[in-house]
Amino acid sequence: METRFIFFVCFIASVLVLISGVNVNCIVNFSSYICKHISNIANFPIVLPANIRKVTLFGTDFLNRSLLNGLFRSPTWTNISELSILEFNVIVSIEKDFLDGLDNLKFLSISSCLGLKDIHPDVFNSTPDLEALYLDDNPYLKLPVVEEALNGRLDKLKYLSLIGIQAFGRRVILGENFSKALCTKNLTYLDISGVKTIMLQHRDVQNVFPNVKYLNISYSLLMAGDGLQNLGDSYFRNIEFLDLTSCTSLSHYTIKLEDFNISWVLFENIRYVFAQHIMIPDIGVRLNARYTFEKAVLQDLKVLDLSQNNIMVLNITFSGTYDFHALETMNLSSNNLEYISPSLLSSFPSLKILDLSRNQLHKMQNMDDFSYLFCRNKDLEIIYLHKNNLSFVPSNIFSTNTKLRAIDLSDNKLVFFNIDLKNVFNLTLIDLRKNRLKSLPAAFLGQLERTFLHQDSATKKRNLYDKYCAQSHSG
Known part of the structure; x- marks a missing residue:
């Protein structure tokens, strides 16, 4: 009797699940619906719960080698604005009417979707209002x-991400066909990082980039077919975020130091530059140069990452028309840096965060320049100097x-x-961890104590002021 009752309850529960459209592998999170371990059509959510706007589907080994048509034709899918289809590894193709x-x-x-090779040319006819398309990590x-x-x-497409596309094929050529496909769109976000080789045909893609604000080609091998000298002034005019991390180049045209001012003029509105590990020289890079600009460059740049480039010397002086007052964060870590000139850092008066860690600055610690290295960076708040083999720091x-808040030595x-520390x-x-210090001078400890007492006093004054303002406002 008890066995029959349990069987009856399970049967009723199964019927209710089928009627309601709720899948046992799915969960509702506000307006989102997340389904995991979809292995066949039986546990695909044909019908959605009410008020769902975002759906995420995780597959395993789907029984069909192509995503079937008609899966989204229930009226409950009509108002879905976001759909993610992830990890359907056996899927080879996406058919015409799938969407x-x-x-x-x-x-x-x-x-x-590790096996995906084909997408029907007309598959996007069903989604004319699509603004963001992500086809990441589909290596075939x-x-x-x-x-x-x-x-x-x-x-209406604005965001396109093709991370790791064609990983097992020949080089990716951004040329005439790429331009034809994208030139009519107002593309503002383009991520084509993690690609084996990118052959960049500048003349063909010039109509793609004018509206792009976010460009990521990191972890790729870049080949510039026409040479960088053919770049037009408007190609990258609106780019605000540029990620070149670990993007090496096989271009037959090499940017020379004297062309530095020409190259950066192209990035008129750039704000964030990540150029970590883009130079792989056999010997350290020594930049002893003076750059004169005829027009303002990098005036909106806020973040610059040049870490892991084996830069040993940075002795650069700027003159002419330039404006680096927006730069707040600079990363020069892991460069084997032996010398950096105070005049270079003084060109960035608004710098708040500076990372000079994992370098060899002990080689300039006996120079006067080391004492005055940060003297004009009066907005500096955080400084990283760990792992520089420093045996002492000038007082x-x-x-x-x-305005310093944190010092890492x-x-x-x-x-x-x-x-x-008096100022x-x-x-x-x-x-000061992992140093050879046995004790700290009493005078220094006294300054440190006064600094913290000043902070406590300032905090109390600020709290009293806030309380006074609150009472005045309420009165």
């Missing part, structure tokens, strides 16, 4: 297939940096430490 029923789709991700999907599917369609090195060889009132951290 039918997704009339209001704005965001689509078909990613991490080739760029020509994507170009054909995008050609003449999706006029006046931070005397003008009144860990993992050095300091045997004595007595810096001047530093916001300091909350000095990291």
